[in-house]
Amino acid sequence: MPALDPISEIHRAIEPLLRPYFERGIWVIEPVPFPMSLDEFKRLMRATPWIGIAWREFAVDTNAGRSLMGQHQLALTIVAKNAAGLDGRFFGDRLSPGLYPSLVTAAAVLHGKTLPDIGTLNVTRAGQSYAEGYGDLGAVVGLIELSVRTKFGDVLGAVEAAPDFARLVSSFELQPPADGREPVTDTIDLPGASAP
Template sequence: MDISLTPIRSQEPLIIERLRLAFPASTFDIKRVPQVLSIKEFTRYANASPFIGLAWTGMRPDTASGRMLKGVMQWRLVLIYKTSNTLEARFKGDARGLGLDAMLDVAMVLLQGVDFKDHGHTAVTLANSVIADGWSDDDIAIAQVDFTFSFATTPAPLALMSVDDFTALGITWALSDDPDADTVADELTPPQEI
């Protein structure tokens, strides 16, 4: 099974490549993160400031998908900026000219209305300031940018063409909430392509 062409797997590097146009690796750390950071994760990323976390948050299908699944993947950027300067520098920038306001403005512009050839297009859906529960330092500013990335997919990229391919998935159906109950394994007979 080939998952390299599936929507999430193929969209992530395109998003990061787009962000790198204005957020160079020499200054900005960009990593995949969960939608909600634990305080331990947040502490680690805050210390890597300026930091951009990329989180996949969900998928919204197009109601007219039919046999081809179409819709939008929902993504979120978590922007973290920490300064050792004045508290206002968190937002307006420090000696390097960085600050959360500039990071936010640039991230929104980079992700709005981008057409990634053969992959889909993006649209910013929300941007807002957030707080980290359990974090008390005044030198941190945090924001998030939510955006969508359209996609259309079929089973074809998975290269599942034979019964053996499906068997390799190892699907077992639990027929009861009892973990000791019998299970049933399905043998699938996919329709033959003409």
């Protein structure tokens, strides 16, 4: 059965795939908007090197019918920064990771990985990019475009049959908190639901 919220599931799946190769404490990996504003980009540049994961769009197949089959398009932005040596920002050195090996590693790790209940990630493009208006010569930007073919939503009708559940999914975080807080365990009584 396809995931009810494939966008969140894809985001949550990508970081653990990358972490063995992009060490925590050196690399920041986080969700980012797409496109990013210049202010957002400047904020992220305070903690380099970093990888931003952005969901771009869902392109629905023309003959998908009610199932909403199509391609999720994502973008992985990679930024390396090395003010000491201009070559180091591309190739890496003892001061910082380089853009080229980071791009190649991320693309190789993600391409062809199958996400349970989602689909298979495909790298569709990888290359250098830039942030218009940002002028730090020590920073270089790379972009990896990804797609995954999947069904969006609920083909079995469970969401339509349970609208209160659908509202909960869009209003609350159903995963345990990642920051160590205790999860909320209160019972939520839905209007019109019969008592157990």
